[in-house]
Amino acid sequence: MIYNFASGPSMLPEIVLQRAQSEMLNWNGTGLSVMEMPFTCDEFQSIAKQAKTNLASLLDLTENYHILFMQGGAYGHFSLLAMNLLGKNKQADYVQTGHWSNRATNEARRYADINIVASSEASGFDHVPEQSKWNINNKAAYCHITSNETADGVQFHWTPDTGTVPLIADVTSDFLTRKLDVSQYGMIYASAQKNVGVAGLTIVIIRDDLLDQYMDITPTVFNYSEQARNNSRVNTLPTYSIYIAGLIFEWLLNLGGLSAIEYVNRRKAETLYTAIDNNDLYQCSVNSVDRSTVNICFNLSNPALEETFLNEANDLQLINLKGHGAKGGIRASLYNAMPQSGVDALTSFMQDFSIKHG
Numbered sequence: 001m002i003y004n005f006a007s008g009p010s011m012l013p014e015i016v017l018q019r020a021q022s023e024m025l026n027w028n029g030t031g032l033s034v035m036e037m038p039f040t041c042d043e044f045q046s047i048a049k050q051a052k053t054n055l056a057s058l059l060d061l062t063e064n065y066h067i068l069f070m071q072g073g074a075y076g077h078f079s080l081l082a083m084n085l086l087g088k089n090k091q092a093d094y095v096q097t098g099h100w101s102n103r104a105t106n107e108a109r110r111y112a113d114i115n116i117v118a119s120s121e122a123s124g125f126d127h128v129p130e131q132s133k134w135n136i137n138n139k140a141a142y143c144h145i146t147s148n149e150t151a152d153g154v155q156f157h158w159t160p161d162t163g164t165v166p167l168i169a170d171v172t173s174d175f176l177t178r179k180l181d182v183s184q185y186g187m188i189y190a191s192a193q194k195n196v197g198v199a200g201l202t203i204v205i206i207r208d209d210l211l212d213q214y215m216d217i218t219p220t221v222f223n224y225s226e227q228a229r230n231n232s233r234v235n236t237l238p239t240y241s242i243y244i245a246g247l248i249f250e251w252l253l254n255l256g257g258l259s260a261i262e263y264v265n266r267r268k269a270e271t272l273y274t275a276i277d278n279n280d281l282y283q284c285s286v287n288s289v290d291r292s293t294v295n296i297c298f299n300l301s302n303p304a305l306e307e308t309f310l311n312e313a314n315d316l317q318l319i320n321l322k323g324h325g326a327k328g329g330i331r332a333s334l335y336n337a338m339p340q341s342g343v344d345a346l347t348s349f350m351q352d353f354s355i356k357h358g
């Protein structure tokens with residue numbers, strides 16, 4: 001059994017892949033692969049509609065939110081969200097908690113005057129700054145956070161209170177890994193290739209009152225208001241990625257929804273953090289209350305052993321454990337599709353490795 005700890009694109013549930021395989025050449029008796037269907041045909045419309053309904057059900061979404069199926073990747077939406085939300089207001093609030101929120105901030109600087117509400121950069125992005133230290137600009141068009149820092153292993157375990165300033169979250173790496181009260185947010189967005197399937201799809205969920213505040217330069221296909229009004233069909237949708245996302249939503253609903261998967265994910269993360277904290281060879285520098293349940297980043301106390309660690313893990317089919325290029329070290333991404341047995345195999349290897357090399 002191969003366990004793929006990649007940060008994305010990443011492991012998918014085998015049962016979903018098998019279903020896609022069985023439907024690959026002939027979806028629902030149509031004689032067509034989903035890949036071959038026009039995005040405007042009834043068959044694909046039904047696939048997209050069911051995916052949307054299932055996602056809304058997983059999130060208990062109220063009617064004043066629009067689900068948009070878009071492209072561009074979360075990185076693209078760092079710019080697009082600024083174009084769509086700033087209107088004539090050129091001020092935006094950003095919270096910096098790691099690599100990805102830094103990138104989001106830098107992209108938005110092209111369009112807005114940025115106020116850094118809080119930052120953990122000085123201590124190497126090892127925590128989420130507590131709310132009492134936040135300096136919100138109440139005139140900002142929005143306040144942006146990154147709910148889970150994929151490269152740094154830092155995660156919000158509480159929802160910020162930004163008052164009248166709409167809260168916007170990049171939820172790319174922890175979307176659908178735990179319960180999420182979307183009503184606390186003006187907008188959330190995520191690339192699909194971690195917990196929602198295949199690269200190419202970016203999901204934006206935006207509240208009604210934030211539409212129609214786009215800048216004139218916003219490209220039509222990336223205009224959230226146009227996409228909301230046209231059921232995400234302004235141009236060709238990433239159809240196959242939406243189909244796979246739909247299968248993932250169905251899989252999650254069958255498992256018991258987000259509280260059920262959150263329970264499984266918590267247990268996986270606890271298993272790995274316990275193995276790290278109980279062994280002197282391994283060190284996690286993230287503040288314990290802000291540790292990610294999804295991307296678990298750690299170092300070896302003897303960095304010279306890191307390459308050997310990765311090679312030996314690889315030999316045991318525990319693959320893609322190398323940390324993010326900007327951070328180094330080891331990173332185990334425990335997305336929804338990673339079973340507890342994968343984490344058990346990793347912790348057992350870590351124990352053996354520390355005895356052998358410790």
Ligand SMILES: Cc1ncc(COP(=O)(O)O)c(C=O)c1O
Nearest residue numbers: 073074075076100150172173191
């Ligand atoms: C939190 C976060 N935001 C944004 C991105 C960028 O996503 P994409 O490459 O799909 O644009 C990533 C990618 O890993 C991410 O983890």
